[in-house]
Amino acid sequence: MRSVISLLAFSSSALASWTQNLNYRSPSDHHPGLGISLHKVNKRNVPGTQYTASQLNFTHGVASGDPYSDSVILWTRVAPMFDNVNDNTTVSGYAPLYGHGANLTASTAPVCVQYKVAKSANFTHVESSGTVYTSSDIDYTVKVEAKNLTAFTRYYYQFNVCGSNKTSPLGRTKTAPDANDYTAEVGLAVYSCSNFPFGFFNAYGNPVRKDSVDYVIHLGDYIYEYAGDGDYGYGYSINRIPKPERIITTLYDYRERLATYRTDLDLLASHQNFPWIPVWDDHEVSDNTYRDGASELNNTEASFISDGGVSVDQRKMNAVRAYFEWMPIRQVEMDDNLRIWRSFSIGSLFDLVMLDTRQYDRSITDLYWNTDYVHDISNDAGRSMMGSRQENWFYNQLTQSANRGTAWRLIGSQTVFSRVNESAAYGNTNPLDYDAWDGYQANRNRTLSHLYNNGIGNNIVMSGDSHASWVSDLVWLDHEHYNSSTGNNSIGVEFAGSAVSSPCPYGQNITLQQANNYSSWLVHANEELQWQDLYYRGYFELHVAYDQVTANYFGMPTIINRNPDEISLANFTVKSGANKLQRPVAGGLVESGALKLGQVKQTNATNNTETGVWFVSQANVEDI
Numbered sequence: 001m002r003s004v005i006s007l008l009a010f011s012s013s014a015l016a017s018w019t020q021n022l023n024y025r026s027p028s029d030h031h032p033g034l035g036i037s038l039h040k041v042n043k044r045n046v047p048g049t050q051y052t053a054s055q056l057n058f059t060h061g062v063a064s065g066d067p068y069s070d071s072v073i074l075w076t077r078v079a080p081m082f083d084n085v086n087d088n089t090t091v092s093g094y095a096p097l098y099g100h101g102a103n104l105t106a107s108t109a110p111v112c113v114q115y116k117v118a119k120s121a122n123f124t125h126v127e128s129s130g131t132v133y134t135s136s137d138i139d140y141t142v143k144v145e146a147k148n149l150t151a152f153t154r155y156y157y158q159f160n161v162c163g164s165n166k167t168s169p170l171g172r173t174k175t176a177p178d179a180n181d182y183t184a185e186v187g188l189a190v191y192s193c194s195n196f197p198f199g200f201f202n203a204y205g206n207p208v209r210k211d212s213v214d215y216v217i218h219l220g221d222y223i224y225e226y227a228g229d230g231d232y233g234y235g236y237s238i239n240r241i242p243k244p245e246r247i248i249t250t251l252y253d254y255r256e257r258l259a260t261y262r263t264d265l266d267l268l269a270s271h272q273n274f275p276w277i278p279v280w281d282d283h284e285v286s287d288n289t290y291r292d293g294a295s296e297l298n299n300t301e302a303s304f305i306s307d308g309g310v311s312v313d314q315r316k317m318n319a320v321r322a323y324f325e326w327m328p329i330r331q332v333e334m335d336d337n338l339r340i341w342r343s344f345s346i347g348s349l350f351d352l353v354m355l356d357t358r359q360y361d362r363s364i365t366d367l368y369w370n371t372d373y374v375h376d377i378s379n380d381a382g383r384s385m386m387g388s389r390q391e392n393w394f395y396n397q398l399t400q401s402a403n404r405g406t407a408w409r410l411i412g413s414q415t416v417f418s419r420v421n422e423s424a425a426y427g428n429t430n431p432l433d434y435d436a437w438d439g440y441q442a443n444r445n446r447t448l449s450h451l452y453n454n455g456i457g458n459n460i461v462m463s464g465d466s467h468a469s470w471v472s473d474l475v476w477l478d479h480e481h482y483n484s485s486t487g488n489n490s491i492g493v494e495f496a497g498s499a500v501s502s503p504c505p506y507g508q509n510i511t512l513q514q515a516n517n518y519s520s521w522l523v524h525a526n527e528e529l530q531w532q533d534l535y536y537r538g539y540f541e542l543h544v545a546y547d548q549v550t551a552n553y554f555g556m557p558t559i560i561n562r563n564p565d566e567i568s569l570a571n572f573t574v575k576s577g578a579n580k581l582q583r584p585v586a587g588g589l590v591e592s593g594a595l596k597l598g599q600v601k602q603t604n605a606t607n608n609t610e611t612g613v614w615f616v617s618q619a620n621v622e623d624i
């Protein structure tokens with residue numbers, strides 16, 4: 001449908017390309033009637049009404065993502081500076097977030113932006129560049145694909161307002177290795193669940209400070225949709241109040257919420273320094289979403305004409321559109337703007353399969369009032385977390401990856417894959433988390449049977465959502481004769497990570513002692529679960545080499561202020577061909593939580609003899 005695009009070509013005097021700003025093309029290149037009318041936007045490009053460089057500002061840093069071997073996505077936002085928040089002539093009314101400017105006569109003219117990419121930060125040899133427009137229609141966001149790049153190479157990039165020296169911050173990124181290239185080692189930082197009023201996103205900043213990884217993986221819950229009420233979490237007491245101060249439902253709401261999150265300095269630093277490969281979970285839209293609904297809003301007639309006229313479907317579309325505008329991700333299929341499931345070849349070292357087990361085509365989930373029902377149907381063969389189209393694609397990806405001889409397969413999953421008996425939390429009637437893979441056992445069995453029956457090994461599942469750390473041998477329990485102490489008959493390993501800031505599922509203010517007691521219970525109740533920690537917020541790094549994968553878990557001592565501190569919680573090794581955690585697991589010694597076959601040392605915890613409560617000593621907060 002290229003002809004459609006060419007019809008939209010605008011005045012010959014302008015060199016900028018509308019279509020190169022990918023955000024104009026969403027939701028679909030193939031259906032321009034559903035997207036932004038570029039023709040109409042261009043009509044507003046009236047000489048004399050355009051903003052001058054001094055009236056514009058790069059408001060939310062820069063970002064890059066979805067690296068291929070010859071291209072990468074670059075992102076920024078450049079918006080006019082209004083100093084009157086009530087000026088409803090601007091679509092982006094959250095001006096106070098980015099400071100005050102001159103009093104402008106609001107113009108609807110689009111803004112022209114240039115970008116350049118080079119191997120050195122002084123841009124002596126620019127290897128990719130371009131000129132694009134943005135406008136209020138897409139929240140003044142800019143998203144381009146920088147092409148013509150060299151594989152597995154570090155690049156610097158920068159945007160500027162056309163014809164001026166008003167520049168964005170300097171960004172750094174890295175392309176992927178070519179699919180067949182030998183690549184000795186690749187490092188990933190893996191995140192999930194960053195809730196703004198619950199604390200500072202220190203976890204995002206630490207790999208930047210250490211310069212310890214190549215890429216960042218985010219498994220979802222990048223934002224939360226809850227009311228921005230500062231009473232929520234630590235909100236008011238730490239001055240982190242997510243705007244707008246209501247449950248978000250409209251396109252405007254989702255944009256403003258994303259904009260609030262992008263004021264966290266550590267999040268900005270991570271985006272500025274590493275290419276991200278994100279997927280959403282539920283909270284990018286709403287709590288416990290599935291294909292047709294969510295926990296907050298029953299999928300009833302009433303919910304289609306609900307609060308403010310925003311229905312379940314409309315809300316999802318609003319969330320999805322804002323997500324694509326703000327996140328540096330590719331739309332891999334222009335005809336399907338709900339599709340974020342996609343894969344990456346990282347040399348012959350690993351293939352990365354990023355799933356959408358949440359929004360795309362998930363069968364009904366636990367909505368709290370129907371837990372008994374979902375428990376009853378959790379083993380139904382017809383249930384899927386991703387729908388048959390994505391499932392078939394997923395299994396084919398695994399097969400193709402093994403066939404092309406890639407050393408490892410990394411699978412990004414929103415929720416915890418392994419079976420987890422959590423009677424301690426949920427009670428004995430419904431001992432599992434039916435919103436995780438435990439509610440979709442047939443889908444899990446199909447995945448495991450595909451791996452076992454086709455002899456596909458070296459599988460690493462990465463998962464989020466749970467706000468706690470879980471490390472397990474990946475095994476088809478009750479089907480394969482798994483041996484917990486040797487790890488025999490498993491088919492890989494699962495590394496599930498804690499939250500950046502979202503609270504511990506067993507209590508926001510749980511003590512270390514209580515948390516570790518629960519962890520012990522969980523590790524004993526679950527055969528394949530080798531290490532578990534509930535107490536720490538944090539992240540993990542994966543360092544992938546041909547002969548082994550290592551996982552390093554980090555906990556944040558405190559997130560009620562911005563600080564660079566972190567505690568090494570546990571390290572794991574998976575040897576190529578072993579398909580299980582290396583024994584002794586974690587070297588037999590971890591810092592926190594519970595280790596099935598080893599000890600917990602708690603070097604960084606102190607028992608307060610007056611209260612009898614263990615707490616984590618807060619190291620000096622350094623100036624960062």
Ligand SMILES: *[C@@H]1O[C@H](CO)[C@@H](O)[C@H](O)[C@H]1NC(C)=O
Pocket residue numbers: 088089
């Ligand atoms: C702003 O919005 C109000 C109410 O929605 C409307 O009455 C007013 O005309 C708008 N002002 C401008 C300048 O568009």
Ligand SMILES: *[C@@H]1O[C@H](CO)[C@@H](O)[C@H](O)[C@H]1NC(C)=O
Pocket residue numbers: 057058059060061081097098099100101
């Ligand atoms: C431009 O945006 C940056 C980042 O949000 C902000 O720090 C700065 O104060 C803004 N500049 C002006 C003049 O508003």
Ligand SMILES: *[C@@H]1O[C@H](CO)[C@@H](O)[C@H](O)[C@H]1NC(C)=O
Pocket residue numbers: 083101102103
């Ligand atoms: C913008 O206008 C408001 C009210 O009209 C005024 O109070 C303010 O000082 C002006 N700001 C600037 C930067 O001129």
Ligand SMILES: *[C@@H]1O[C@H](CO)[C@@H](O)[C@H](O)[C@H]1NC(C)=O
Pocket residue numbers: 120121122123124
């Ligand atoms: C630009 O940076 C590169 C790499 O740091 C360096 O080799 C080169 O000399 C620099 N060029 C100039 C003109 O400073």
Ligand SMILES: *[C@@H]1O[C@H](CO)[C@@H](O)[C@H](O)[C@H]1NC(C)=O
Pocket residue numbers: 127128129148
């Ligand atoms: C591609 O990059 C090379 C240098 O690596 C440069 O000479 C060439 O002009 C670039 N081509 C385009 C279309 O930007």
Ligand SMILES: *[C@@H]1O[C@H](CO)[C@@H](O)[C@H](O)[C@H]1NC(C)=O
Pocket residue numbers: 165166
């Ligand atoms: C940017 O351009 C303006 C006007 O052209 C000039 O006054 C200013 O010195 C320039 N700033 C830098 C850092 O080059």
Ligand SMILES: *[C@@H]1O[C@H](CO)[C@@H](O)[C@H](O)[C@H]1NC(C)=O
Pocket residue numbers: 295296297298369
């Ligand atoms: C959804 O429906 C269930 C069952 O009818 C009811 O218990 C629950 O309160 C409803 N929730 C909402 C948010 O309407």
Ligand SMILES: *[C@@H]1O[C@H](CO)[C@@H](O)[C@H](O)[C@H]1NC(C)=O
Pocket residue numbers: 379380381441442445476477478479
């Ligand atoms: C899945 O496998 C488990 C054994 O781990 C078995 O108990 C269960 O019935 C299977 N369910 C389906 C739907 O295949």
Ligand SMILES: *[C@@H]1O[C@H](CO)[C@@H](O)[C@H](O)[C@H]1NC(C)=O
Pocket residue numbers: 233234507508509
């Ligand atoms: C945890 O402690 C904070 C600070 O004292 C308090 O605001 C919050 O309500 C507590 N959370 C819970 C779940 O008790």
Ligand SMILES: *[C@@H]1O[C@H](CO)[C@@H](O)[C@H](O)[C@H]1NC(C)=O
Pocket residue numbers: 552568569570571589590591
């Ligand atoms: C994990 O490994 C690092 C680097 O080898 C080491 O410094 C750290 O103490 C280890 N952590 C634990 C909990 O053993």
Ligand SMILES: *[C@@H]1O[C@H](CO)[C@@H](O)[C@H](O)[C@H]1NC(C)=O
Pocket residue numbers: 557565566567603604617618619
């Ligand atoms: C954790 O304990 C180690 C060993 O005692 C110490 O070097 C480190 O500073 C501690 N880290 C924090 C954040 O307290």
Ligand SMILES: *[C@@H]1O[C@H](CO)[C@@H](O)[C@H](O)[C@H]1NC(C)=O
Pocket residue numbers: 513607608609610611612613
């Ligand atoms: C912590 O210290 C108190 C007071 O000495 C003691 O009663 C308690 O058993 C200690 N807790 C642990 C886990 O050792």
